[in-house]
Amino acid sequence: MSPLDAASRPDPWRRLLDAVLNADNHSLEEMADGADTSPFHFTRQVRRGSGEPPIALRRRITLERAAWLIQRGTSVTDCAFDSGYESVEGFSRAFARAFGHPPTAMPPATDRGHWLPAPNGLHFHSPTVLYVDAGTANEHSAGDVVALMVRHDLDDTRELLSVCGSVNTDDYRRSRLVGHQVLPWHGPEESIAAVATRLVRTKLPWLATVEGSPAPDLDGPDDVASLRGEHERIAPRWLALIREIERADAWTDVVIDALCDPPESFLMSQIVAHELTFAAHRRQLIRWMLSDAGIELSTATIDPDPIMWHRRSWHAES
Incomplete structure (x- = not known):
C-alpha cells in the first residue's frame, strides 16, 4: 500500500478515539467492539497512540468534561450520573483524586482550567471539540x-x-x-x-x-x-x-x-x-x-x- 493510498483512508486514530469516548461504550469490550477489534489489540493501539490505556483515557476526558460542565452551572449530581458513575459519592471521590479538590470547589470557568495532566495533549474542550494541545501532542504527531x-x-x-x-x-x-x-x-x-x-x-x-x-x-x-x-x-x-x-x-x-x-x-x-x-x-x-x-x-x-x-x-x- 502506498502512502497516498493510506492517506486516503479514514483516520485510524480518530476511529480509536471515537470508540473510547462513545457514550454507549462503558467497558473495554464495548470499546473494542466499536473499533472492530479485540480488547487486547485495541488496548495496544490506544496505548501506542496516546500513552494511556483506553479506560484511563476515557475516565480522564470524562472528568474534564464534568469539570467543564460544573464550571458552567451544571449540578454535581447531574454530572455524576451523566458521567456514568453509580453514585454522587463515587464521582466526588474520583473527581477529588484527579483534581485535588472536590467538585464543589471547582473554580470559575477559565480557558483550560478543567484540564488534567495528560501524556498526549488530548483534552475535553467543549461539547463539540476534543482539543489536541500542540505542546504535548502524542508521539504520532508530526508536530514534535x-x-x-x-x-x-x-x-x-x-x-x-x-x-x-x-x-x-x-x-x-x-x-x-x-x-x-x-x-x-x-x-x-x-x-x-x-x-x-x-x-x-x-x-x-x-x-x-x-x-x-x-x-x-x-x-x-x-x-x-x-x-x-x-x-x-x-x-x-x-x-x-x-x-x-x-x-x-x-x-x-x-x-x-x-x-x-x-x-x-x-x-x-x-x-x-x-x-x-x-x-x-x-x-x-x-x-x-x-x-x-x-x-x-x-x-x-x-x-x-x-x-x-x-x-x-x-x-x-x-
Whole structure:
C-alpha cells in the first residue's frame, strides 16, 4: 500500500478515539467492539497512540468534561450520573483524586482550567471539540520534530538489526571501510558488526551520566542477537529520558559528564542532537554495508526516510 493510498483512508486514530469516548461504550469490550477489534489489540493501539490505556483515557476526558460542565452551572449530581458513575459519592471521590479538590470547589470557568495532566495533549474542550494541545501532542504527531526523529531512530535501528541477523558471520565481520572512524574516541568502525555495536551502545554513556549510573561496558558481545537484546533494553530508557526533558522543558539544562577525562559539561539539547546526528549516519553506513554484502533493502518495510516511516507507522494498524 502506498502512502497516498493510506492517506486516503479514514483516520485510524480518530476511529480509536471515537470508540473510547462513545457514550454507549462503558467497558473495554464495548470499546473494542466499536473499533472492530479485540480488547487486547485495541488496548495496544490506544496505548501506542496516546500513552494511556483506553479506560484511563476515557475516565480522564470524562472528568474534564464534568469539570467543564460544573464550571458552567451544571449540578454535581447531574454530572455524576451523566458521567456514568453509580453514585454522587463515587464521582466526588474520583473527581477529588484527579483534581485535588472536590467538585464543589471547582473554580470559575477559565480557558483550560478543567484540564488534567495528560501524556498526549488530548483534552475535553467543549461539547463539540476534543482539543489536541500542540505542546504535548502524542508521539504520532508530526508536530514534535524531536519526538518523531527519536522514534524513527529507534524503530529504524530495530529493523536494521533484524536484517543484520540474516548476514553470515564472515560478511557481518568483514572490513569494508578500512581505517574508517565515525568519531575518533569510538575507534574504527570498518564492519557491519562494529557500526551496529556503536549504533546500539553510544546512548549508554549519556544515560549513565544523566541517571548517575556506573560507566557502561561498551565492548561486550557484538553478535546480532546480543545487540538486539540490548537495543530493546536501551530504547525505553532513552525514550523516558527524552520525555522527561520535554516535560520539564530542560533542553538548556547542563549535565557535567564525570565519565569524561577531564569532565565536560553538556546541554541536554546538545546530547540529543549529537545522538540523532551520528545515529542517522551509522544507520546509513549499515545500509551501504548491507548492500555491499549483497543484501538489498526494500523501502516497503525498512525506509530511512522519516516521512515514509511516520506515514507507515500511523496507518499500519488501521
